[in-house]
Amino acid sequence: MSEMAEASAARTKVVAAALDLFAERGFDATSVEQIAQAAGISRSTFFRQFGGKDDVVFADHEVMLASLREYLDRTHENPWAAVCEASVLVFRRFAADPELSRRRYQVVREVPTLRDREIVTVFRYERLFDEYLRRSLPGLDPLDAVSFAAVVTAAHNHVLRRLLRGARTPSTVLRRALDDAMRRFGVHPDATPEPRADDVVVAVFPRSMPLAEVTRRVQTQITEGI
Known part of the structure; x- marks a missing residue:
């Protein structure tokens, strides 16, 4: 070891x-x-x-937040998908030892000061995702960044609580929820149709896709086409 x-x-x-x-x-x-x-x-x-x-109760979260910062500091082709993958990494860590995670969940539920700290901890994940999106997509509307970060965090917490309450909940359940979130925001990796080798190219994007993401995809296609 x-x-x-x-x-x-x-x-x-x-x-x-x-x-x-x-x-x-x-x-x-x-x-x-x-x-x-x-x-x-x-x-x-x-x-x-x-x-x-109280720190020992949230020790795993501190380790996970540090790990996610390192992960998001790397280069990712699709920032939206990177945020979703970061959420899955968190889920997998706590799902790896569900009994320990359930004991923590029960303790936190019974102690008001720990519940308050849990709220702050959840916000730290959301803020990490929000800041990463703004950093990775210059010009992104802050409302799009904070909204997507909030949806990803809420979906993760909902699926994780199902696991902590005893339901059999594989990470594929969370992945489906995050795929749905990306589609609703119009930023799913599959949202862009295959380009055609025509003299005139018309780019079609979902109306819900943030302008910064449209710009990123256009720039990517132009760069790859040179």
Whole structure:
């Protein structure tokens, strides 16, 4: 096992121990010392790795947000599809250990301060997608960016909650929902018809497609045709 994988496994062990204690004793009644003892680490190591009790609940989100920033910093042919793929990456991470994710879901539901933090965390994903689209598509109407980011985030959360409530929910369910979202916005990769080798070319785009996306696709076709 690589050093990075070992570190990830160690963090997961602490998160699992904390969630078990929160479920058994309650969030407020569980101390950092009890979590550290259950996880087999020192109190100082816990604070160094997580910061506090609420931080350990959302530790996976912090790792995922950092991973998505790295993913979205790469070059992607279709920014809209890249946002959707980022959403699927998040879903797959939490679906990989559904029992741990369900324990977290139950703890968060029972603690008002954690529910409030969850709302903020969800907004951080939405803002990340919004900012990426604006950065990748100069001239994009901010309303188009924030609307698409909100739809993707809402679809992801809906499908993930189905999984957390015990339903069998493969990632293909989320992909279908995101494909529908791209079609409604007119930005699905298949939305542009195949070009014809005529002297006069007429570009046809869905009325719902943002102007910045129309510009991107036209520029791409012109560049590829040179």
